[in-house]
Amino acid sequence: MNARIPNLSRRQFIVGSAATGAGLSLGILLPLVPRIAEAQTPLASPEIGAWVVIQPDDTVIVRVVRSEMGQGTITGLAQMVAEELECDWSKVRTEYPTPGESLKRKRIWGDFSTGGSRGIRTSEQYVRKGGAAARIMLVEAAARQWGVPATECVAINSVITHKPSGRTLRFGEVAQAASQLDVPKDIVLKSPKDWKVIGKPLNRIDGVADKVTGRQIYAIDLKLPGMLVANIRECPVFGGKVKSFDATKALAMPGVRKVVQVGDTAVAAVADTFWQAKTALDNVAIVWDEGPNAKVSSEAIHKMLEEGLAAEQAFVGNQRGDIKAALAGAAKKHEAVFFYPFLNHATLEPQTATARWTADRCEAWVPTQDAETSLAAVIAASGLPAEKCDVYKINLGGGFGRRGAFQDYTTQAVNIAKQVPGVPVKLIWTREEDMTQGRYHPVMMCKMTGAFDADKNLTGLHMRLSGQSILAAVRPAVVEQQKGRDPLVFQGVFDGSEHGIGYEFPNLLIDHAMRNTHVPPGFWRGVNANQNAIFMECFMDELAEAAGVDAVEFRRKFMAKYPRNLATLNAVADAIGWTKPAPAGVFRGVSQMKAFGSYVAAACELSVANGTDVKIHRIIAATDCAYAVNPAQIRRQVSGSFVYGLSALFEQECTVKDGRIQQTNFNDFGSMRIAQMPRVETIIIEGGGTEWGGVGEPTICVAAPAVLNAIYRATGKRYRNVPLKNAGLKLV
Secondary structure, eight states: OOOOOOOOOHHHHHHHHHHHHHHHHHTOOOOOOOOGGGOOSOSSSSEETTTEEEOTTOOEEEEOOSOOSSSOHHHHHHHHHHHHHTOOGGGEEEEOOOHHHHHHTTSTTOOOOOOTTOTTTTTHHHHHHHHHHHHHHHHHHHHHHHTSOGGGEEEETTEEEETTTOOEEEHHHHHHHHTTSOOOSOOOOOOGGGOSSTTSOOOOSSOHHHHHHTOOOBGGGOOOTTOEEEEEEEOSSTTOEEEEEEOHHHHTSTTEEEEEEETTTEEEEEESSHHHHHHHHHTSEEEEEOGGGTTOOHHHHHHHHHHHHTOSOOEEEEEESOHHHHHHTOSEEEEEEEEEOBBOOOOSSOSEEEEEEOSSOEEEEEOOSOHHHHHHHHHHHHTSOGGGEEEEEOBOSOOTTTTSSOOHHHHHHHHHHTTSTTSOEEEEOOHHHHHHSOOBBOOEEEEEEEEEOTTOOEEEEEEEEEEOOHHHHHOHHHHHHTTTOOGGGGTTTBSSSTTBOSOOOSSEEEEEEEOOOSSOBOOOTTTTHHHHHHHHHHHHHHHHHHHTOOHHHHHHTTOTTOHHHHHHHHHHHHHHTTTSOOOTTOEEEEEEEEETTEEEEEEEEEEEETTTEEEEEEEEEEEEOSSOSOHHHHHHHHHHHHHHHHHHHHTOOBOEETTEEOOOSTTSSOOOOGGGOOEEEEEEEOOOSSOOOOSTTTTHHHHHHHHHHHHHHHHSOOOOBSOGGGGTOEEO
16 A cells, blocks of 8 residues: 555544544534545555445445444445445445555545444435445447447446447456546546436345355454453442452363453453353452442432432523423423433443454454544554454444443453453453443433413423533533533433424523433433433323323424324324224324434334233334335344334333442343234335435334323323333233
């Protein structure tokens, strides 16, 4: 490679990359324009621009920097490139560039982060332009070979045709010549009406058969010559550290190479196999200094949140009119208090990473949602300059936000590898470590208050949130810029466009009493829209009942200025047959919200036996994500998100005793089973416009409130605390 390495200090890259990775995972759009025109140094030949490599046999390799973790992102990205490239889809493959190579080429591939449902929607412009640029270059190369104007040529299905003469050339035949041309700057993209590949339910490009047969290599499967395996144990109380440890017994065990301290907080065993490392660590006598949080309990956290509900000071996220006057003059007020717990990501593959360190080079193989943030972690831990470090992305066995802004497992792997120089070391967490050392969905309480006049008209709504701020822990600079406020707390109910509330109330106040705990918060699939949808949409049902109005009609009264929200609500209400009687013993519920740029709604039918056994018969979901790149994948994502959201509603919570997380495995952090899964019917609405919406995260939030609203109609009881298992309810 002869590309010039940017004049960027190690500290500048670490700080800048970590901020960018976190910001884009958090739902904050940072300005970043990929430098397509600077793609002059080939990573593989012949490289047609930065995004496409075409081989002599017409194989098209599409560069993707977003992470594939089961959601189908790389298939959608490849479809967008193929649409503009006009190539043969059957010959399309993908590859991951490394963040180190991107850094050398002035971040030519832009942002690597895959979070906040941004895999498709914030890539579409520059990825499509990359495909279009490659097509223009291929056509120009063919035209020059024939000595004709490029305007007389057209590319279709990996073949360039000179229209007047009928002469043809395959992409592979002109790729080398095309790679020598300048990348065009003025690119006009296709109109959606002309799309032939985008919008089609094409099969996934990432080898479903290999996953079924076990040939797919995930990070936990990685094997390198001479590789050792490490297992780690960190202080079980957040904020604690290692006081001392005795590894005498462990070091005498077969296959054990080393027992090392990792930072101030952890001890790791390095051995020939995982089981040897794990059993060795079981035999290390560790004395912990549990620090100031050793007595914290869920009860104490709950009391702190309750205090926040009545606190005088709070950060305003959305405000209209005079809520104080509306409440003071109300003929009637209706109140409700809700609770949403800590939740672990519980990825099927526990945290893992492989690192090899020498005094001259540090490389890591990481299942990451953001390879640039991983690279920043490697640089910081290795003590080496950026140009001597790189990260190779390995397939993720689940992410859900855990493997994006949080690179603790990557840092640990490098710190261990530094103590075994020159040897690749694969760090694998146990499930217990993964459960107790997470970055948890923030704990939150909410008090909802509605004001009515004498005619039962809603005159005002106050939503008081009390709980954690993710940004205060992960990106405090953003909170400082916001004068102490975390804007992401208000996802789904904010006054901004991406996460804006879908109702216009006469008087409104939504505010947040920030109450942070020692348990580290993180971005959990759907993030704050999960609890905010429950708080808002369940309370909307309660307000409708207090007003004596049908729940759907009540919502419609406040949605005149939000036609796309209204369209999704109407779609599910019509599909479920809202105005028609339900079958005997079956009850319905609805909900709607805008999150991650998409408008979503759900309607469900369920029955309840013995007052406790909930059977969800079906859920209808409507999603307006502006444009559907792959409808089949959207349906899978909607269904998958409902598994995640309903598992949390019924089964999941993380509680705290003596400063530590109590749940340690799937026996006490459950998930719904296949037999409990309802039938999911997906309605895809393509609302168009300039704003593309996400899919993987927004739909998760509407399942739970729709189900809760239906449970009320079935039982006559309001359930406002998650999970429902604590109230004796279970899925059947």
